[in-house]
Amino acid sequence: MIIAIPKETAERENRVALIPDTISKLVENGHNVWVESDTGKASSYLDETYQSAGAEIITDRTKLFADSDILISIQTPPEEDLAKMKPESILICFLWALQNEETVSFLQEKKITALGMDAIPRISRAQSMDALSSMSSIAGYKSALIAANELDRYMPMMMTAAGTVAPAKVLVLGAGVAGLQAIATAKRLGAKVEAFDIRPAVKEQVESLGATFVEVPDLDEESETEGGYAKELAEDEQERQRQVIHEHAQQSDIIITTALIPGKPAPLLITKEMVEDMHAGAVIVDLAAEQGGNCELTDPGETAIKNDVKVIGPLNIPSQLAYHASQLYSKNMLSLLNHLIQDGKAEFDFEDEITLNTTITHQGEIISPMLKDN
Known part of the structure; x- marks a missing residue:
């Protein structure tokens, strides 16, 4: 052949x-x-x-x-x-x-x-063929480096003669392959990391990487497809999710979003109002930019300053490595x-x-x- x-x-x-x-x-x-x-x-x-x-x-x-x-x-x-x-x-x-x-x-x-x-189905027999997971792992790793490079402060806690600097606070939305790699990389850089996912099953994986799992009460337990992807939430569940994310976003120096739904536009997780309530100099890296973005203010392929927050919509991150x-x-x-x-x-x-x-x-x-x- x-x-x-x-x-x-x-x-x-x-x-x-x-x-x-x-x-x-x-x-x-x-x-x-x-x-x-x-x-x-x-x-x-x-x-x-x-x-x-x-x-x-x-x-x-x-x-x-x-x-x-x-x-x-x-x-x-x-x-x-x-x-x-x-x-x-x-x-x-x-x-x-x-x-x-x-x-x-x-x-x-x-x-x-x-x-x-x-x-490629996400089953054990097909793991060696799973190119989506391979590329998502690269994207998650690189997203944390992009965020660290754009942030105007240290990632780790630094003890200096001039005083102690607190570690950066990172919030990762979506704990699939990309999200877990973003968590692991941000932790290696010394940040304090929180992560959210609608699938309760990933809580153990998040915590095993040293991050805190952010929970939303009363979500549908059937929040995962047979292929291991997140399902789209009902409107009332989406609203509860946004309220919890809003609270944590206000305290975050970096937000990395990775949430995708196969065959559909990326779910909206970060609203304009949430960005307005983040502190000046904060950074959002939206890995879902190619599917419309998880952030309402994402401009795919661009880095934009919105209310003194950097909103980054990178395209084809795996190609950078x-x-x-x-x-x-x-x-x-x-x-x-x-x-x-x-x-x-x-x-x-x-x-x-x-x-x-x-x-x-x-x-x-x-x-x-x-x-x-x-």
Whole structure:
């Protein structure tokens, strides 16, 4: 099989889908691997290293799309590139099918088999393939560093000849993978950390990292989906949640928000009124900016001063750590390929939970239960 990796064209995208170490394993298994010239340059993986791993460097982008059997990328390639793919070929990338219905329809019409790395089920068997968790961990780590860099005060407690400086107070909203990594990083930097999540089950994880878990009374116990994501709260529960968050936001030097609901806009957690009540110099890092933001005043891709508070809406944070982000994504991808490819051929067994949930389109049909149920 010919496995191809195109150069990413999306704005702010520095990652590459497969690194040389992973390619060498695919070559050992008898696959031909094509890499578009300079694909890995932005993430410090050079063409010479890919060639040493056994890849063929391709300068003709049209040939790469038209002749490959499996095309692997980070972001979904532009439609003009997808149009060059042959029927029955396979595309694997972050597809975000619920938000990109037109792209899904196009792939369906072209009879391209498309798999979404964002649709990997969160089950123990699929942990090694879970690219969302890999990227979320990077985003959580980097968010704490961004906040520390933007804050106009110390993170840890400092005892000096001039007196003792209290540690910064950090509030993390959402204790999924990104939130937990933000907590851990802020703690390592010496901050005093609180965390909130609507899922009571994560309280133990939060506390194990040395943070205080902020609880909202009388929330629905069924606050988590089968896939481990937070459910959307009822309106009265959202209001109680905001009241508690408001109280803690007033005391915080940094707020890091990470809350997302699959297929829907990010939930509003930080209102304009909450920002107005924060002290001057406080920092908000909104990791949900790409989905509309958890803060009402977030401007995606920008750092804005709102009522003397810095509101930061970073986009594609994992791309800022492109070397390791590419390394982790590549390992996730290799695990998925090893799951799919049997005896040199991609096998689609839809009795298997991983294959069923990850496959968006196949042979002109919609396969994904997520899309069928939507």
